[in-house]
Amino acid sequence: MTSIANQIPIAEGLFTWPSNDPRLLGSKCNNCGVVTFPAQAGCPACCGEDTANIEMERRGTLWTWTIQGFLPNRPPYDGPETAETFKPFAVGYIELPNQVRVQSRIKCDDLDQLKIGMEMDLVVEKYVERDGKDIIAYFFEPAGQR
């Protein structure tokens, strides 16, 4: 098992880390209550500037999805695959109850089972290894997949 010291989040402030129960970090407007992810100081709904950071729900439902069928251009893509090893991956929006829909890579053993409305859980884990360190990112996966 890799030590925490060897793990770096893909971006600061996206999720709580290190944590045994990591959560995405969003913001909630103190004026109109609208939730945004990632956290931001200004509210996109009421144009206010008074928001507070919140931890997001970890279970939601799949609102829409697609499958990325070709290796994305790099940069900006920086995943571990080569043209030879690339396998299509899923992306979608997960609706977190009473909060917001979050865009996420989806880890799914069987892409054919993806269906709008299915329950999805947050997982925060290794995305890629760079310079001897594990880059940690967030994903969603079908509830009960593991």
Next chain:
Amino acid sequence: MDVAIVGIGMHPFGRTDGVSGLDQGVYAARQALSDSKLDWNDLQFAYGGSSAAGNADSMVSKLGLTGLQFINVSNGCATGGSALQSAYMAIQSGMFDLGMAVGFDKHPRGAFTVDPEASGLGKWYGDIGMALTPQFFGMKIQRYMHEYGISEDTLTRVAVKNYKNGAMNPNAWRKNAFTYDEVAQSPMVCDPLRKYMFCSPAEGGCAMILCRADQAHKYTSNPVFLKAVAVKTRTFGSFEVFSQSQALDRAGAPSEQASKAAFEMAGIGPEDIDVAQLQDTESGAEIMHMSENGFCADGDQEKWLQEGHTEIDGKLPVNTDGGCLANGEPVGASGLRQVYEIALQLRGGAGKRQVPNKPKVGYTHVYGAPGLSGVTIMTT
């Protein structure tokens, strides 16, 4: 003060090796000048743009250093539409009488490369593989099909129609009309959208000469009048490309806002339009834009495509020049290509793809990242 289009010009779309994007813009500009029997030094101003082929205002060194006001426009896929909007305002304000809107581009082959940070997103968003426009198009139509019962058959029919129209357009890139099976069985790119349901980055140039409506007959016997031009950005709750999250409550798309504003400005409604160009970055976009622009109810597209309503001889011909699917997407030029086609149709000069019964009112709609739309309404 109404504004007229008195000259149109185009460099063929597609791939033109050995000709820079800028030179394709210059070619289109000269065509438009020749169409209106004007010279470059007659023009008082120009607005121009390109996304990947350099600064439009450097055209002046090729067209002539006349000292005119030339302003570069950069507004994603709506760059051409925004150049036209700017030219429209310049004349409507009374500041100028005669000028040009021009757009051109030349993109590398393959999918567009996006710089997430330039769009206000975190670097991680591209790192992890989400900064791709095809994903958005796939996800938006996936949800739309789920909500409104649109089938893959309808996605295929849109593509087949546009390639068929493109095959009648000498300036189009793809002049071969793909069959239904070729589209329906092409490789999956971003579910549910297949390879031949997507447009590809391309090259091309397009230019318009605009003037005060009361002077239009000085330059041409068949002017086309801009009755409305509207550009709108997204409002809170619309589902847009490059959104790390989206609100639970849905709001109307920027295309809906731009469409409503344009119809209000023109004082007419969707039922008055004889021919339309709707952004068809991919098949799903044309389907959703039919309703976002007010031409049909959500879900009616299934019937419309089955009954051929958007074919050249249908009740509302859509993308008569083959749209983005057959012409490709040179970002700076696409919005103006739509206006070029409508002008040609209203002038009765569209050749084999001419809409019958002398169309009098036309409509263009462009959509671009990160969520903006431009609409024009034109009349004879």
